[in-house]
Amino acid sequence: MAGTGVFSDILDGDVYKYYADGEWKKSSSGKTVAIINPTTRKTQYKVQACTQEEVNKVMESAKTAQKSWAKTPLWKRAELLHKAAAILKEHKAPIAECLVKEIAKPAKDAITEVVRSGDLISYTAEEGVRILGEGKFLVSDSFPGNQRTKYCLTSKIPLGVILAIPPFNYPVNLAVSKIAPALIAGNSLVLKPPTQGAVSALHMVHCFHLAGFPKGLISCVTGKGSEIGDFLTMHPGVNCISFTGGDTGIAISKKAGMIPLQMELGGKDACIVLEDADLDLVAANIIKGGFSYSGQRCTAVKVVLVMESVADVLVEKVKAKVAKLRVGAPEDDCDITPVVSESSANFIEGLVKDAKEKGATFCQEYKRDGNLIWPLLLDNVRPDMRIAWEEPFGPVLPVIRINSIEEGIHHCNASNFGLQGCVFTKDVNKAILISDAMETGTVQINSAPARGPDHFPFQGLKDSGIGSQGVTNSINMMTKIKSTVINLPTPSYTMG
Secondary structure (H helix, E strand, O other): OOOOHHHHHHEEOOEEOEEEOOEEEOOOOOOEEEEEOOOOOOEEEEEEOOOHHHHHHHHHHHHHHHHHHOOOOHHHHHHHHHHHHHHHHHOHHHHHHHHHHHHOOOHHHHHHHHHHHHHHHHHHHHHHHHHHOOOEEEEHHHOOOOOOOEEEEEEEEEOOEEEEEOOOOOOOHHHHHHHHHHHHOOOEEEEOOOOOOHHHHHHHHHHHHHHOOOOOOEEEOOOOHHHHHHHHHOOOOOOEEEEEOOOHHHHHHHHOOOOOEEEEOOOOOEEEEOOOOOHHHHHHHHHHHHHHHHHOOOOOOOEEEEEHHHHHHHHHHHHHHHOOOOEOOHHHOOOEOOOOOHHHHHHHHHHHHHHHHOOOEEOOOOOEEOOEEOOEEEEOOOOOOHHHOOOOOOOEEEEEEEOOHHHHHHHHHHOOEEOEEEEEOOOHHHHHHHHHHOOOOEEEEOOOOOOOOOOOOEEOEEOOEEOEEOHHHHHHHOEEEEEEEEEOOOOOOOOO
């Protein structure tokens, strides 16, 4: 169970501690933040409400620890990461339990997230040893007008203190996707987990603690964003921010100053369906892409743009599959579980009401019980409806009928988002042309959008983000280039 056994150190009564200087601590504020179970809508856990002064101490410790960690051999960093990965996977059950109760993630998916996170840590350790173990050697006479009098040696060096802010929907996986690259690259890391998902993240951090990482290298501060959010993101001790979430990231980017940013801020991922597409394949991917984890994924299918000539057949196929989705509690491994909060459910309902008022066709009756919203397919959606453009982050999927490929591309590109998209066709030439025309970071051909495998590049255009993720890209992003130039008194050539 959560907070017991090897995890008993992280719990004080009914309140989870925060992690700093290699110890689990109670905040001097004496305040806590309640974490509401999306299913019961009652308080499930409590975490510390850290103060700004505690953040200052964490930053100072992180800065000191990083200097020593940067001197640690790559193989030793990798060794500790492999150990943390093994511990994480060994204790997948209690961490998955937290995911079920904090964010209503279906039980099977919760286990998968933890195991996937362990695999990501190990892969990052291996990749880091390879790419950080190499440098470049340049000679000056390759540039016009120069003799060979200069030898340039380049290497990748750490940035310093990385601030990692993952989202509620993958509080373990999207935390370790930031933590592991930061650590293998020689940085220290401060984690600010989401409120919903904080206890899962605290359990994950304890696995790094048990692995034996140096004190102060990893910290995890919990608390209200209104009290420590801006203080963290604008802190002068932060050398890089890796953030995954919503439009809060835009505000962070404007305040952060001259430091590297890695941001993924959501999407309105379009699914373009041509006349020659395999409609059974399309329907299966719409269900997987649009409704898994109740649509609470940045890479969920958020709008279907289907050619009018095949729209009726496709909608009927998707309707039939929607009818088979199991709706209920995450403990029962249902396909559709409660969305993360009442405010999220209210927002989704607002989009549904707007669509109804403006004449969308409801393929199912709209049904809601608390935070639980039954899956809903909306046909004949028009561009004047909010659901055509806004990201619901719930199990509601709009279908827009189009009469040309150009119309589909235009709708996709008119969005302020540009994370991912997908195209379904048997004509690979058309698929490539459409992919090139879509203003998104990734286009999937004949499959739903997805983040992963975790070593694939993952990035967004426009309001969907800054920079690129994926194991290799994250390692490179959390380092900078250092050059050392050897100047020779006379030109020197190797004659062979």
